[in-house]
Each structure stands twice: as C-alpha cells, then as structure tokens.
Amino acid sequence: ADTWDMPLAYSASNYHSVIAKEFAEQVTGAQDEIEVITHPSGSLFKGGEIYSSVRRGLAPIGERLISALSNEDPIYSIDAVPFLATDFDSSWRLYQASKPAMEEVLKKHRLKLLYSIPWPPQGLYASKEINSVADMKGLTFRAYNPATSKIAEMMGAIPTKVEAAEVSQAFATGVAESMLSSGSTGYDQKLWEHVDYWYDVKAWLPKNMVFVNVRAWNQLSPETQDVILKASADAEKKGWAKARELADWYKKELAANGMTVQEASPKLKSDLQAIGVTMTNDWLKEAGEKGQSVIEAYKAM
Amino acid sequence: MNEILLALSLLVVLFFLLGSGVWVGASLIGCAIVGMELFTNRPTGDAMAITIWGSISTWTLTSLPLFIWMGEILFRTKLSETLFRGLTPWMYRLPGGLLHVNITGSAVFAAISGSSAATVATVGKMSIPELKKRQYSDRMIVGTLAGAGTLGLLIPPSVSLIIYAVTVNESIAKLFMAGVLPGLMLAGLFMGYVMVISFIRKSGDTDDLSFTFADKLKALMSLSPIIALIIGVIGSIYTGVATATEAAVLGVVGSLLIAIYHKSLTWISFRDSLMGAVKTSSMIAFILMGAHFLSLAMGFTGLPRHLAEFIGGLDLSPLMLIVCLTIFYIILGCFLDGLSSIVLTMAVIEPLVRQAGFDMIWFGIYLMIVVEMAQITPPVGFNLFVLQSMTGHNMAFIARAAFPMFLLMILAVFILVWFPEIATYLPQAMR
Amino acid sequence: MNLCLCGKALDWLYRVSGALAALCLIGMTLCVISSIVSRLLGLYVPGTTEIAGYLMAAANCLALAYTFRGKAHIQVTLFIEKMAVKNQRFFAFFSLFITAIVTIYLAYYMSRLAYFSWDFHEVSDGSIAFPLWIPQSIVALGTIFFAISVVHSLFDLNQFSKEADASASGDVL
Numbered sequence: 001a002d003t004w005d006m007p008l009a010y011s012a013s014n015y016h017s018v019i020a021k022e023f024a025e026q027v028t029g030a031q032d033e034i035e036v037i038t039h040p041s042g043s044l045f046k047g048g049e050i051y052s053s054v055r056r057g058l059a060p061i062g063e064r065l066i067s068a069l070s071n072e073d074p075i076y077s078i079d080a081v082p083f084l085a086t087d088f089d090s091s092w093r094l095y096q097a098s099k100p101a102m103e104e105v106l107k108k109h110r111l112k113l114l115y116s117i118p119w120p121p122q123g124l125y126a127s128k129e130i131n132s133v134a135d136m137k138g139l140t141f142r143a144y145n146p147a148t149s150k151i152a153e154m155m156g157a158i159p160t161k162v163e164a165a166e167v168s169q170a171f172a173t174g175v176a177e178s179m180l181s182s183g184s185t186g187y188d189q190k191l192w193e194h195v196d197y198w199y200d201v202k203a204w205l206p207k208n209m210v211f212v213n214v215r216a217w218n219q220l221s222p223e224t225q226d227v228i229l230k231a232s233a234d235a236e237k238k239g240w241a242k243a244r245e246l247a248d249w250y251k252k253e254l255a256a257n258g259m260t261v262q263e264a265s266p267k268l269k270s271d272l273q274a275i276g277v278t279m280t281n282d283w284l285k286e287a288g289e290k291g292q293s294v295i296e297a298y299k300a301m
Numbered sequence: 302m303n304e305i306l307l308a309l310s311l312l313v314v315l316f317f318l319l320g321s322g323v324w325v326g327a328s329l330i331g332c333a334i335v336g337m338e339l340f341t342n343r344p345t346g347d348a349m350a351i352t353i354w355g356s357i358s359t360w361t362l363t364s365l366p367l368f369i370w371m372g373e374i375l376f377r378t379k380l381s382e383t384l385f386r387g388l389t390p391w392m393y394r395l396p397g398g399l400l401h402v403n404i405t406g407s408a409v410f411a412a413i414s415g416s417s418a419a420t421v422a423t424v425g426k427m428s429i430p431e432l433k434k435r436q437y438s439d440r441m442i443v444g445t446l447a448g449a450g451t452l453g454l455l456i457p458p459s460v461s462l463i464i465y466a467v468t469v470n471e472s473i474a475k476l477f478m479a480g481v482l483p484g485l486m487l488a489g490l491f492m493g494y495v496m497v498i499s500f501i502r503k504s505g506d507t508d509d510l511s512f513t514f515a516d517k518l519k520a521l522m523s524l525s526p527i528i529a530l531i532i533g534v535i536g537s538i539y540t541g542v543a544t545a546t547e548a549a550v551l552g553v554v555g556s557l558l559i560a561i562y563h564k565s566l567t568w569i570s571f572r573d574s575l576m577g578a579v580k581t582s583s584m585i586a587f588i589l590m591g592a593h594f595l596s597l598a599m600g601f602t603g604l605p606r607h608l609a610e611f612i613g614g615l616d617l618s619p620l621m622l623i624v625c626l627t628i629f630y631i632i633l634g635c636f637l638d639g640l641s642s643i644v645l646t647m648a649v650i651e652p653l654v655r656q657a658g659f660d661m662i663w664f665g666i667y668l669m670i671v672v673e674m675a676q677i678t679p680p681v682g683f684n685l686f687v688l689q690s691m692t693g694h695n696m697a698f699i700a701r702a703a704f705p706m707f708l709l710m711i712l713a714v715f716i717l718v719w720f721p722e723i724a725t726y727l728p729q730a731m732r
Numbered sequence: 733m734n735l736c737l738c739g740k741a742l743d744w745l746y747r748v749s750g751a752l753a754a755l756c757l758i759g760m761t762l763c764v765i766s767s768i769v770s771r772l773l774g775l776y777v778p779g780t781t782e783i784a785g786y787l788m789a790a791a792n793c794l795a796l797a798y799t800f801r802g803k804a805h806i807q808v809t810l811f812i813e814k815m816a817v818k819n820q821r822f823f824a825f826f827s828l829f830i831t832a833i834v835t836i837y838l839a840y841y842m843s844r845l846a847y848f849s850w851d852f853h854e855v856s857d858g859s860i861a862f863p864l865w866i867p868q869s870i871v872a873l874g875t876i877f878f879a880i881s882v883v884h885s886l887f888d889l890n891q892f893s894k895e896a897d898a899s900a901s902g903d904v905l
C-alpha cells in the first residue's frame with residue numbers, strides 16, 4: 001500500500017487530531033490501496049506550511065485552521081466574521097452555505113475538501129466585569145490580525161499585539177486585559193490565574209478543514225475514494241458532536257477554577273451584534289458578489 | 302527489520318559525510334536527501350525547501366541573532382578587564398583565591414552571552430596572564446576556565462536554549478528562567494571544588510593583595526553597568542514585560558550604551574560586531590536548515606515514531622532512560638559540538654522523551670548540561686580549542702585539566718534528576 | 733589572469749551580500765523596536781513580527797557565502813587531520829565537492845520555492861498578506877551565492893585550504 005502522510009498542526013491529544021487519527025485508521029482498515037498516517041503537533045510540516053505543502057503535493061492530505069488562510073481568499077475568513085454565526089446550529093448552516101464557494105477556491109488551488117470540524121465558540125475574556133461594550137473602553141485587547149484589531153477599535157479598547165504562545169504571559173503582566181478566544185485557550189494556558197471573567201458571547205466558531213491534493217485523489221480507485229468519503233462524513237459527524245460537548249466542558253472547567261463564567265448581558269449582546277453587522281459589511285466589501293450570495297444563502301436557511 | 306536497515310544506513314551515511322569533513326549543515330541535508338529518496342516516494346527537494354523556509358523565517362527565532370550580536374558588542378568592549386578588576390577584591394580572600402574570578406567572571410559573562418567559547422575567550426583574555434603571574438597552577442587555571450566557560454549555555458541568554466525551545470515548541474522565556482538556578486548551582490559546584498583543592502594543594506599567591514571596603518565598593522561600582530544590563534534583560538523576561546526577542550533588543554541597545562560608556566564604540570568595532578553576529582547567526586542557520594530537513598525526512602520514514610515505540614516497549618524506568626541518554630550524549634559530544642548534537646538528535650529524542658512523560662522544560666536544562674560537557678571532552682571540544690590557542694598547551698593537557706569539571710557536571714546532572722525543582726521552580730513561579 | 737580577476741569579483745560579491753545581510757539584521761532590530769514602541773503608544777502596527785522573521789531569514793541566507801569564505805561554518809576535521817598529506821588533499825576536495833552538490837541542490841529548490849510562491853500568489857498567513865515570493869527570492873539569492881562560493885572554493889582549492897590552516901578553528905560557539 002502507498003503511504004499517505006497526513007500532517008496535523010495540533011497536539012496528538014487535541015480532539016481534532018484524535019478524530020483525524022480515527023479517520024486515518026478507518027480509511028486504512030477499509031481498503032488496500034493507501035495507508036494513512038497522521039503526524040500531529042506539526043511534527044511533519046508545521047501549521048503554517050501544511051496548506052502549501054498539500055497544494056504542492058508534498059503531502060497528499062492535511063488539516064488547517066480555515067481562518068488562518070484568510071489572506072489567501074476572503075471566503076476562508078467567513079467563519080471568523082464576528083457575531084455572524086454564534087452557535088453550533090447557525091455555524092453548521094453557515095458552513096453549508098459557504099461550502100460551494102469554499103470548494104471552488106480549493107479547486108482552484110488543486111485541493112479537495114474532505115471534512116470540516118469547528119472549535120468551541122470564542123468567548124470574551126476580561127479582567128473586569130463587562131456589562132456593555134462601553135465597559136471595554138480603555139482596556140488593552142489582544143489583537144493578532146486586522147480583524148481583531150478592528151474589533152478592539154470599535155469597542156473602544158486598545159489593540160495590543162500578542163502572539164498565541166505569549167497569551168498567558170501577556171495577561172499575567174497586564175499587557176493584555178481582554179481578548180476574544182475559545183474556552184480551550186483559557187483552559188490550556190490556565191488563564192484563571194490572571195483573568196477573572198469569561199463571557200460566553202460566542203463571537204464566532206472557527207473551523208479546521210481536512211483537504212486532499214486533487215492529483216493524489218484522482219489516482220485513487222473509485223472504491224478507495226468512496227471509503228475516504230464515507231470516513232470523512234463519519235469524522236465530520238463525530239467532530240461536531242465532540243465540539244458541542246467540549247464547549248460545555250471548558251466552561252465548567254473555567255468556572256471550577258475560579259473564573260466568573262457568564263452569559264453575556266442583553267445590553268452587551270446587542271452592542272456586539274451591532275459591531276457584527278459592521279464587520280459583516282466590511283467582509284462583504286472584501287468578498288464581493290460571491291460573498292454576498294453566501295450570506296444570502298445563509299440568511300435564507 | 303526494514304527499520305533497522307534504514308536506521309543503520311542513515312547513520313552510516315551521516316557519519317561518513319561528517320567524518321570526511323563535509324560541512325555539518327551539508328552533511329545533514331545530504332543524509333536527509335538519501336533517506337527521503339531511498340525510503341519514501343515524496344518530492345524531496347520541494348519538501349526540503351518549504352521546511353527550510355519555515356524554519357529560518359519563524360518569528361520565534363529572532364532573538365537568536367540579537368543575543369549573538371549583544372555578545373559580540375560586549376566582546377569588543379573593555380569587559381574582560383572590567384570583570385577581572387571588579388571581581389578580584391571580592392574573591393581574593395576565598396580559599397583558592399583568584400581562581401574564583403575565572404568562575405564568577407564566566408558566570409557573569411554567561412549572563413550576557415549566548416555562547417560558551419566566547420565566555421572562555423573573554424574571561425581568559427585577562428585572567429590567564431594575571432593568574433600565571435601569580436604562580437597559580439596552569440592546570441587549575443585552564444581547568445576552571447574550561448569548566449566555567451560552559452555556563453554560557455545554561456545561564457540565559459543561551460543560543461542552544463533558544464534552538465531547543467523553538468525545536469520542541471516550548472517558551473524561550475520559561476527555558477531561560479529554568480536555566481538560572483542550575484547555572485548558579487554548577488558555578489557553586491566549581492567554586493566548592495576549587496576551595497577543597499586549595500586546602501590539599503595550595504597554588505597561587507595573593508598575599509600582597511589587600512583591599513579596603515571602599516575598594517570593594519568601587520569595584521562593585523565598576524561592574525554596575527554590566528549588572529544593570531543583566532538585571533534588565535533577565536528581569537524583563539522574568540516579569541514578562543518583554544518577550545525574549547524584545548529583551549534581546551534591549552540587550553543590544555544596552556550593550557551599545559556600555560560600549561559608548563567604555564569609549565570603545567568606534568565605527569570599526571560596531572561594524573566588526575555586526576559582521577561577527579551575522580556570521581555566527583548564518584553558521585547556525587545552515588546547521589538548522591539541515592537539521593529541520595533531516596527531521597522532516599525522519600518524519601516521512603517513520604523512524605522516530607518506531608524508535609519511541611520500541612524504547613517505550615522496553616519499559617525503562619525514567620532514571621534508567623536518563624542514564625542511557627547521558628551516556629549517549631557524552632559519546633556523541635566527543636565528536637560533535639553541543640549545538641549540532643542537539644539539532645541532530647531532537648527529531649528522534651523528542652517523541653521518546655515526551656512518551657516517557659518528562660517535563661520538556663526540565664529536559665531542556667538537563668540537555669544543556671549534558672551537551673555542555675561536549676565543550677570540554679576531547680577530541681572535539683570548542684572550549685578546549687579556544688584554550689589551546691590562548692595558552693599554547695596541548696589538547697591532552699587541557700582535557701586532563703578540565704576532567705574534574707566534567708565529573709562535577711555529571712554530579713550536577715544527578716542532582717538535577719533528584720531535585721528537578723532546581724530547574725522547574727523559577728519557570729513555574731513566573732506565571 | 734582572467735581567473736584571478738573573476739575570483740576578485742566573486743570575493744567582492746560575497747562581501748556585498750554579507751553587508752546586505754548586516755543591513756537586514758539592523759532592519760530586523762528596528763522592526764522589533766518599532767513593535768515595542770507602538771505597543772507602548774497603544775497603537776497596532778500589523779506585520780512587524782512577520783517582517784522581522786523575513787529579515788532574519790534574509791540576513792542568515794545572504795551571509796552564507798560570506799560566512800563560508802570566512803571559514804566560519806562548522807565542519808569536523810578531526811579524522812582528516814590525522815591522515816597522510818595526500819589523503820588530506822583528497823578529502824579536502826571530496827568534502828568541498830559534496831558540499832558543492834548539496835548547496836547547488838539547495839539553491840535550485842529554494843529558487844523553485846520562490847517561483848511557485850509567485851506562481852500560486854502565496855501570501856503570509858499573519859496579520860498582513862505579504863507576498864511570500866519576495867523574501868523567498870532573497871533567501872534563494874543567498875543560497876545561490878552560497879553555491880557559487882563553494883564551487884569557487886573548489887576551483888581554487890589550494891588557496892582555500894591554505895587559508896583554512898591559517899585560521900585555527902577557534903570560532904565562537
């Protein structure tokens with residue numbers, strides 16, 4: 001059997017990697033043509049290299065955080081438009097609405113989408129109580145791309161650049177006092193030592209996607225292709241269920257470790273929705289007609 | 302069976318290339334090409350290019366050339382003189398006398414330089430002639446310098462720690478902090494050894510020296526800019542005010558200010574420091590390119606995974622594993638410099654160590670001490686080379702003189718195994 | 733005569749690319765300083781981390797040839813030094829020959845990387861969409877100079893080894 005190396009960016013114990021491994025085992029077990037081997041933690045290609053590696057056929061299959069590819073095409077940032085889809089059901093609908101447009105871009109890059117799994121929703125971490133966006137005024141806010149820095153400005157917060165690896169350090173020293181991030185960040189980096197509040201605002205649900213190189217795909221027999229499609233569908237189903245389960249689990253863990261975990265107040269919610277409308281319009285400007293039809297399809301669902 | 306064949310053939314290729322004098326970076330790339338061409342069906346060259354690009358353009362590595370530059374600037378100031386004159390009044394009364402200047406001077410320079418050989422060269426420049434004049438035994442002068450010079454790797458900033466941090470994806474800041482106490486401990490062991498030996502076999506003569514308290518204060522004052530710089534750099538990392546890269550920039554600016562203060566900042570010395578930094582950094586980059594590509598090739602062949610599974614299956618106790626690794630690194634360190642042995646082995650060792658459940662910060666510090674030993678073991682030991690050209694003694698003499706320090710470092714490894722908190726306390730306290 | 737002139741021109745090339753590398757290092761330092769200052773002022777300047785990384789890559793690669801001709805790259809000469817003079821000469825040639833092949837291979841594929849990044853319109857995935865082919869071409873250029881310097885050394889092997897003996901292996905690290 002031919003070996004299909006599958007580079008993954010996240011650690012072996014992360015649920016995305018666990019599901020990818022189960023996917024690989026299911027595919028490998030069900031046919032004799034290829035053996036899929038996962039390489040978690042960026043041990044083969046690092047996160048930032050995976051997309052272009054698969055594109056160039058250096059690895060036949062790989063996984064990447066979709067919104068990290070925003071610079072490639074605006075469609076890749078649709079699941080990171082704040083307050084557009086703020087729960088699992090609407091996130092699923094947004095995924096379905098944006099899938100054809102995404103597949104088109106992937107096809108242009110000689111790639112084929114297999115499945116996509118969300119991360120738990122992004123909540124608001126803050127060092128003090130936040131009841132409305134006005135309370136954010138003057139707080140330093142972690143920004144890591146133009147979109148997050150725009151959000152900070154619209155909230156009246158001060159955007160401050162903090163790399164992912166330095167989040168805990170930044171909060172410990174007050175370099176950052178607030179940010180939008182998933183509950184898993186807080187759990188992994190033990191942020192309860194430095195931040196007291198977490199608001200479940202569900203700003204957006206970023207997703208990972210798994211894709212194959214089209215040339216490698218076309219070399220497979222139709223039977224093997226069917227096996228992979230079947231395994232992909234299974235992985236996607238498992239992944240969405242797991243993400244839902246974990247979202248609650250992370251919330252419980254943050255609370256258990258002494259953070260105040262709350263739903264956003266109605267005022268905060270409506271303030272944030274207003275920011276979301278502006279951000280969606282900004283995104284539409286960038287994404288053009290194609291983006292317009294995706295949003296319309298989403299709204300119609 | 303296939304795996305053993307693969308591992309053996311790659312080892313043969315690698316050691317043949319290294320041994321025949323092919324540059325380390327090129328040997329690693331060559332070995333990786335052979336491995337990928339023979340044992341995988343992936344496009345070798347393109348995979349190499351993308352991995353190399355990723356590894357040399359990563360933002361986390363930017364502190365490396367900066368810390369090297371900082372050391373290069375200070376190397377060209379009157380630092381060696383300042384260190385010697387500033388430390389002598391504080392050390393001359395201790396049993397063993399001015400030999401302690403070698404050790405403490407190295408510890409201080411280690412805290413501004415990422416390299417071990419630079420530490421030996423800077424401290425030795427002043428102390429070797431002065432100590433010889435005072436009839437200290439050559440053996441002790443050379444031994445303490447060789448040994449204490451290795452502190453450059455352990456006490457932050459450290460080039461090797463940055464490389465390790467980036468390779469295993471751990472925080473540079475935390476690793477730097479983890480190196481502080483073990484570095485001081487090692488310096489303490491060296492000083493203790495000098496005191497003990499001086500009771501048995503007194504050498505050197507400091508009877509003519511006497512310093513008043515005012516002299517001591519004046520000496521301390523002369524050291525204060527350098528101490529301020531150290532506190533600024535390490536302190537800003539510890540308190541989290543600055544990232545490692547930002548602290549390195551602080552260090553560059555601070556050392557330029559010190560050079561101005563010493564009136565040693567000329568266009569020539571500035572240019573030389575810059576070109577020296579670029580050269581060292583580029584030298585390291587070439588080795589890193591090779592190492593990352595080799596690590597990718599290994600990943601495709603599946604060798605590290607299988608080896609980790611195999612060793613995991615042996616059910617070695619953690620202590621036994623550490624003993625085996627220590628022996629392995631000592632042997633490797635005889636022939637390779639510390640940096641090369643780190644980058645060369647991490648692809649295989651990292652999964653192994655993770656599987657065994659070691660704390661990666663602790664393991665980094667352990668690794669530093671073990672590869673530090675490589676600096677003073679013959680036939681290839683960079684501190685030995687430096688001392689050879691500085692003193693004119695032959696390699697055998699220098700290696701013998703450094704041997705007690707080698708034993709003390711092994712002792713340090715065992716202390717670190719029994720009291721892992723020595724390494725893990727500070728990084729845990731900082732969050 | 734012509735060969736000598738050519739050698740001089742090449743040596744000049746290595747020095748120039750070394751100087752460019754030094755400028756990149758200074759640029760990188762300024763980049764980090766500007767990111768610190770902007771943070772203190774509460775401003776958000778996108779892209780400084782990416783650009784600092786690219787400048788570092790450019791500095792390291794542009795300096796490869798300069799470093800090589802300056803004998804600062806590491807090699808293990810232990811076994812060769814123990815050999816008879818005739819064998820030493822052979823291995824001096826052999827090691828340069830292998831290194832030449834490897835560096836040509838490296839230069840070819842680094843150039844290909846830059847070419848495909850240009851062809852694919854690939855951009856950085858950070859806070860700015862920086863076209864990757866720009867820094868990658870500089871890196872490729874550095875590796876091309878490097879390959880040239882190794883081949884150059886292979887052609888004037890005698891001169892190169894003589895200089896190697898003069899500069900004892902006391903380099904930093």
Ligand code: NA
Pocket residue numbers: 410411412413414415416452453454455456457458459460
């Ligand atoms: Na150091």
Ligand code: NA
Pocket residue numbers: 634635636637674675676677678679680681682683
């Ligand atoms: Na050695």
